[in-house]
Amino acid sequence: MEEIKTIYFAGGCFWGTERAFQLLEGVVDTQVGYINGQTENPTYRQVCTDTTGFKEAVKISYDPAALPLERLLQAFFLCIEPEKKNQQGNDRGSQYQTGVYYIDEGSQAICQDYFDKERTKHAAFYTELAPMINYYPAEDYHQDYLITHPNGYCHISSQEFDQVKALNPKK
Template structure:
């Protein structure tokens, strides 16, 4: 049995982020949920109200022998806009913020270095706001989202939201990270 590690990431609607990460080789599972808030065991409706302080997140369980944490960060920062505060596409509110919830000091150091290098590299100079606003916080508690939100893109490929917002992220992963794509 391979020993896995976990990354917890927030970059807008979890349906979209989940679908994109499932494309990568070495990703064992992706679970949609909530983190960063102050209410125990929140519901989707409560999180969407913006009153719980949670972000929609995904927990990515991965095999570090196949895909590095840095690789996950590279994909993450390419499939969402880390320069907009509390907004991704049509989704507005703190629940859609850009955030990395680290699991240990090593992940914290890696993500801080990664963001610093991205910022210094000018990768986002063409964006309206060229400053990366991604929050980097320790993971306190992860709450798994309701079952209907798990594998949402796979279960609802005809959903218009998925077609307009999740599918482009999936295509971006396939095009830009095809060398790391899971065999389907």
């Protein structure tokens, strides 16, 4: 097994985004939280005021030997609408801005190449690609939300979840 790598995805409401990534073989751990804002250790209530600059995000720890970053990006773009700014599904506000946030140059290069290709598929493209500046874990009740609340709200459709699952290697 290669060294475990970390990358962050903001895909709208973090409950569904986390659940989508949990369906991929090679994801070692997920944690929902808040990324790239201006206050220290924000709460969900603060992030929802649209004044902190934070986005709802999922920290993904993955094994690159089992799960290439390109497959994570493919899953991400199956579940978002990059043409929308500060909105995914029925959720509106700057905390729902989509983005990918990297911590190393290797990941940046792979993401940039993927973004360059993905951008050509859309009339408008608002998904951010930026370094992770700061990240704070969300409150415990948000972690693994759709596992503990399987009928909870989700902006990602069951068909999109099925498409993500189909990205796993055939056995």
